[in-house]
Amino acid sequence: KNEVEQSPQNLTAQEGEFITINCSYSVGISALHWLQQHPGGGIVSLFMLSSGKKKHGRLIATINIQEKHSSLHITASHPRDSAVYICANRDNTDKLIFGTGTRLQVFP
Amino acid sequence: DAGITQSPRHKVTETGTPVTLRCHQTENHRYMYWYRQDPGHGLRLIHYSYGVKDTDKGEVSDGYSVSRSKTEDFLLTLESATSSQTSVYFCAISEGTVGYTFGSGTRLTVV
Numbered sequence: 001k002n003e004v005e006q007s008p009q010n011l012t013a014q015e016g017e018f019i020t021i022n023c024s025y026s027v028g029i030s031a032l033h034w035l036q037q038h039p040g041g042g043i044v045s046l047f048m049l050s051s052g053k054k055k056h057g058r059l060i061a062t063i064n065i066q067e068k069h070s071s072l073h074i075t076a077s078h079p080r081d082s083a084v085y086i087c088a089n090r091d092n093t094d095k096l097i098f099g100t101g102t103r104l105q106v107f108p
Numbered sequence: 109d110a111g112i113t114q115s116p117r118h119k120v121t122e123t124g125t126p127v128t129l130r131c132h133q134t135e136n137h138r139y140m141y142w143y144r145q146d147p148g149h150g151l152r153l154i155h156y157s158y159g160v161k162d163t164d165k166g167e168v169s170d171g172y173s174v175s176r177s178k179t180e181d182f183l184l185t186l187e188s189a190t191s192s193q194t195s196v197y198f199c200a201i202s203e204g205t206v207g208y209t210f211g212s213g214t215r216l217t218v219v
Contacts, residue, residue: 031205033208041212042212042213043151043198043213044210045207045208045209048207048208086151094158095156096141096151098150098151098152099150100148100149100150
């Protein structure tokens with residue numbers, strides 16, 4: 001069964017801190033996705049990756065295929081980064097299986 | 109242009125009534141999906157489509173039906189709404205190696 005687990009479920013940080021959110025999955029992937037959802041808002045795709053590392057601004061996503069693990073890092077966190085971050089595993093049937101999300105709050 | 113729009117954004121309906129949610133895309137993507145989002149659960153797939161008139165069930169399809177008569181439109185119908193279908197519904201599109209794009213969501217309340 002294709003399962004996706006995220007940790008932590010909730011995370012608080014002070015502005016400027018380095019943030020790490022973890023994602024583990026059980027089934028080999030065709031692509032792993034990181035998504036962002038602001039309170040009451042829509043869902044935005046941050047990254048899609050199947051190997052290595054990707055960077056966009058202050059966000060970095062890494063993946064270790066052998067360990068079936070991915071991390072999302074936020075450098076120099078800011079209150080506007082407060083959101084729910086969701087990991088999703090795209091399996092070989094092209095369907096996404098989602099984690100339950102990590103709720104991040106960054107305080108000034 | 110948002111590329112994908114959902115309508116309505118909010119709806120309150122009575123138990124037992126039919127409800128149709130619409131997802132419209134301007135990206136000409138092949139794949140379209142309907143998800144529901146509930147507290148304590150990740151997004152869960154209701155139905156998806158891989159082309160005009162080609163649809164399949166997801167993990168929580170009971171009580172829902174879909175139709176896709178045009179590439180750009182994917183309709184989700186609750187034949188007889190129940191309180192357990194109170195949720196936030198998201199539509200998404202994808203194509204090949206392009207990532208997913210999500211609609212803004214529809215908040216449905218069944219009273």
